[in-house]
Amino acid sequence: MASVSSISANVPMTAADLAAPKPTTAAGSMNKNDFMTLLMAQMKNQNPMDPQSASDFATQLAQFSSLEGINQMNQNFSSLLTLQGLSQGTNLIGKSVTYAADAAGHTASGVVQSVGVVSGEVQVVIGGANVPITKLTNIGGAQAA
Numbered sequence: 001m002a003s004v005s006s007i008s009a010n011v012p013m014t015a016a017d018l019a020a021p022k023p024t025t026a027a028g029s030m031n032k033n034d035f036m037t038l039l040m041a042q043m044k045n046q047n048p049m050d051p052q053s054a055s056d057f058a059t060q061l062a063q064f065s066s067l068e069g070i071n072q073m074n075q076n077f078s079s080l081l082t083l084q085g086l087s088q089g090t091n092l093i094g095k096s097v098t099y100a101a102d103a104a105g106h107t108a109s110g111v112v113q114s115v116g117v118v119s120g121e122v123q124v125v126i127g128g129a130n131v132p133i134t135k136l137t138n139i140g141g142a143q144a145a
Helices: 015-019 032-044 054-090
Strands: 095-100 107-118 121-126 129-132 136-142
Touching (some): 032 054, 054 121, 095 121
Antiparallel strands (some): 095 107, 107 121
């Protein structure tokens, strides 16, 4: 039967390490710094008699680079969608619209006065109230002056 020996490493920690605030991320997710810290710990604590192969190391780096690229693409796509919503909203300025006023299904109408982004959501201003553009149910023609 093969025996398994453990390798322990003393990783010195200082009071500053314990007191330093950690950046918060969504549960179960890692940021770039977390990944690099984990990778460095893995390299420091690997078995010298059976080190990680260069191809495994390159694979991990390539996976991380791909993940970073996907995250950047998601951020760019989100910005594009916001800009598209703003563009659609500006085309509504001066037009009469109907929108869902509440969850009970009541509707209200008014003329779009302006458009903006509130908490990442495109909203139009109708009669002084902010209305998410997704709540619009009907769009009419230009309001007669």
